[in-house]
Amino acid sequence: MVAETADILARLVGFPTISAASNLSLLDYVEEEVTRFGARVRRFPNAEGDKANLLVSVGPDEPGGIVLSGHTDVVPTDGQIWTGNPFELRRQNDRLIGRGATDMKGFLACCLAALPTISAQGLRRPVHFAFSYDEEVGCTGVGPMAEWIGSSALAPKFAVIGEPSSMEFVSAHKGGLIGWATVKGKPGHSSQPDRYVNAVMVASQLVAFIETLRVGMRDGPFFEGLDPPYSTIQVNQIAGGSHGNIVAETCRFFWEMRIIPGQSPDAVFDTIKRYAHDVLEPAMHRVDPGTGIMFEVQASIPALAPNDDTDLERDILALLGKSQTLRVPYGSEAGIFQQAGIPSMIIGPGDIADAHQPDESIGVLELSDCVEFLTRLTRTYC
Ligand SMILES: [Zn+2]
Numbered sequence: 001m002v003a004e005t006a007d008i009l010a011r012l013v014g015f016p017t018i019s020a021a022s023n024l025s026l027l028d029y030v031e032e033e034v035t036r037f038g039a040r041v042r043r044f045p046n047a048e049g050d051k052a053n054l055l056v057s058v059g060p061d062e063p064g065g066i067v068l069s070g071h072t073d074v075v076p077t078d079g080q081i082w083t084g085n086p087f088e089l090r091r092q093n094d095r096l097i098g099r100g101a102t103d104m105k106g107f108l109a110c111c112l113a114a115l116p117t118i119s120a121q122g123l124r125r126p127v128h129f130a131f132s133y134d135e136e137v138g139c140t141g142v143g144p145m146a147e148w149i150g151s152s153a154l155a156p157k158f159a160v161i162g163e164p165s166s167m168e169f170v171s172a173h174k175g176g177l178i179g180w181a182t183v184k185g186k187p188g189h190s191s192q193p194d195r196y197v198n199a200v201m202v203a204s205q206l207v208a209f210i211e212t213l214r215v216g217m218r219d220g221p222f223f224e225g226l227d228p229p230y231s232t233i234q235v236n237q238i239a240g241g242s243h244g245n246i247v248a249e250t251c252r253f254f255w256e257m258r259i260i261p262g263q264s265p266d267a268v269f270d271t272i273k274r275y276a277h278d279v280l281e282p283a284m285h286r287v288d289p290g291t292g293i294m295f296e297v298q299a300s301i302p303a304l305a306p307n308d309d310t311d312l313e314r315d316i317l318a319l320l321g322k323s324q325t326l327r328v329p330y331g332s333e334a335g336i337f338q339q340a341g342i343p344s345m346i347i348g349p350g351d352i353a354d355a356h357q358p359d360e361s362i363g364v365l366e367l368s369d370c371v372e373f374l375t376r377l378t379r380t381y382c
Pocket residue numbers: 071103104135163164
């Protein structure tokens with residue numbers, strides 16, 4: 001079992017599917033593997049046609065099956081020092097090293113390694129693999145597939161997203177909304193600030209407003225178990241102006257918010273936009289109506305909230321041999337499946353601390369644990 005999973009992982013790692021690259025040859029390989037076991041496949045291509053989500057279904061065409069989901073893209077290795085080729089899996093003692101070993105081709109390999117056993121199990125309900133793209137650039141690829149599954153007759157009972165959780169049951173994480181704000185001012189000689197609009201000064205007012213929101217968030221609402229247990233917002237990148245004595249024409253900054261389940265990122269965003277448009281812009285427009293403040297959302301990742309189904313939670317904890325669920329500080333595609341109406345959770349092999357690192361690696365035992373878990377899970381529910 002371990003050897004097979006490692007062989008499959010080696011094939012998957014061999015496709016250098018960093019988010020900027022196509023994932024189609026990896027999907028071709030997966031299709032070839034799964035159709036040997038009678039699986040049905042459906043692709044959800046992107047607009048350019050160079051990437052796709054892949055939905056694989058085995059077992060009867062019935063509602064109430066389960067979804068096992070993971071992303072096919074990996075983060076780049078630029079600027080990292082690796083001790084070997086990142087896209088050639090190698091073994092060192094009991095660990096397998098390669099880009100994506102943990103995040104998260106390891107889980108994909110477990111799904112494929114478990115498939116022969118799963119398909120021979122006499123399934124009463126289907127098992128679906130939902131393999132996505134562009135997760136690492138803000139979970140922007142999986143949406144159409146998750147929505148299609150959620151609104152189709154498949155009506156799965158739940159989805160397991162196999163992000164590295166050291167095989168713990170993760171039931172909640174924050175949502176994220178990130179993007180740019182651009183202030184367009186009016187340039188001129190800095191001896192006459194009132195005749196012009198200083199984009200750096202306006203941007204600094206907006207950043208200061210975001211800081212007051214941040215401080216207010218520390219007073220709650222709270223979601224216990226998350227660290228910190230309240231929402232956060234900040235600006236970590238800013239650029240503006242051209243010279244020390246020219247009133248700045250433009251200033252651009254990147255904002256990010258991490259919002260607890262139950263709180264609305266859009267409501268926070270609306271508060272910021274209202275301040276920009278109702279408080280800051282009128283003064284700018286009095287000098288020049290061509291000035292203004294523009295916002296651009298780069299990514300929106302919904303939060304994951306614990307599912308209402310406490311029986312399901314208890315039963316899956318029992319299958320895992322764990323006593324409690326965890327809450328984590330990172331985002332995932334799980335909230336997108338949940339938003340599509342599918343109860344969702346994160347359970348996957350590997351330690352999140354290994355993700356995105358040089359010489360990223362996963363323990364072979366974690367892989368075999370995961371394959372066994374997937375076999376038990378599908379035997380129980382399908
Ligand atoms: Zn991941």
